[in-house]
């Protein structure tokens with residue numbers, strides 16, 4: 001399919017027959033690999049790294065070479081497009097992203113600039129570079145953050161345990177908050193369309209903080225802008241993957257977003273996911289990443305248990321319920337990939 005040598009991932013996303021379950025891992029291009037740390041050292045900091053086309057292409061293709069995964073996800077961040085609309089942030093060691101001009105009042109939303117895709121031209125070049133470097137061996141996944149997750153960062157100003165400021169803003173100024181989500185949705189439609197035009201074979205929307213909401217608030221605030229994005233994406237075959245962390249309480253709502261694939265964490269049973277999707281969409285996940293700190297025997301047992309829950313039907317992409325962590329062992333990550341490939345053969 002689509003001039004690819006290995007199109008298993010796309011076939012599973014589109015629920016076409018597969019010989020085995022495809023696998024890729026969230027945050028597969030990251031610090032747990034010594035080769036990544038070398039590239040990062042060369043780049044200086046994370047922002048200069050993801051703006052460097054050559055180094056970002058190299059980081060993107062590392063997991064294919066070292067782990068043998070079935071898809072690449074481009075090396076970038078969910079915050080990348082925000083610079084274009086006037087949001088200033090930096091990544092601090094051990095702290096994550098810190099915003100220098102967080103949104104404090106509804107007026108601050110009106111000061112945001114219109115998105116210009118030329119400001120993120122390097123993301124398009126990275127996608128083209130990856131497709132060249134891998135010689136179309138496996139599909140390339142583009143991505144963005146969901147409006148709620150991005151808005152939460154823009155108001156909170158940093159990662160938080162409870163997103164108190166962001167949610168208080170949402171309750172105090174619901175109309176302004178919805179206006180912000182809508183502006184972000186429009187920006188992300190353009191951004192994802194640009195990634196698809198540049199050669200992305202699939203796109204994933206990361207709603208990492210959606211699970212901090214009550215089911216009512218998820219339905220009112222987080223879900224509508226994701227639906228708008230999925231409707232607005234212009235695509236030929238490219239599947240859309242919708243990831244929400246902490247989705248167990250409103251999985252029924254999430255699966256109305258119109259995505260082709262729903263990516264779930266480990267707090268929901270994959271048998272339940274399969275039953276609820278009922279052949280109408282595919283699922284991605286759902287291994288608890290912490291399992292990778294256990295012995296190989298445990299890793300095998302937990303991976304096989306997930307494979308068994310889905311069974312031999314198509315429509316499942318193996319992944320973690322959240323990202324790999326910097327202190328994980330490459331050897332165990334590789335072991336997981338090998339186990340899934342071997343144990344899922346039809």
Ligand code: CP3
Pocket residue numbers: 025026027028029030031040046073074075076077078079091095096097143159206208323
């Ligand atoms: O998955 C991949 O391998 C592709 C690249 C990717 C990164 N970030 C690289 C990154 C992707 C898909 C993301 C998405 C992202 N970024 C999310 C959504 C997924 C999730 O984890 O919930 C979020 C919430 C962010 C925001 C972000 N970026 C945080 C909170 C941090 C700091 C925490 C950390 O892990 O250091 C980042 C930095 C970041 N993004 C790094 C990488 C490789 C670490 C950069 C470095 O210091 O080298």
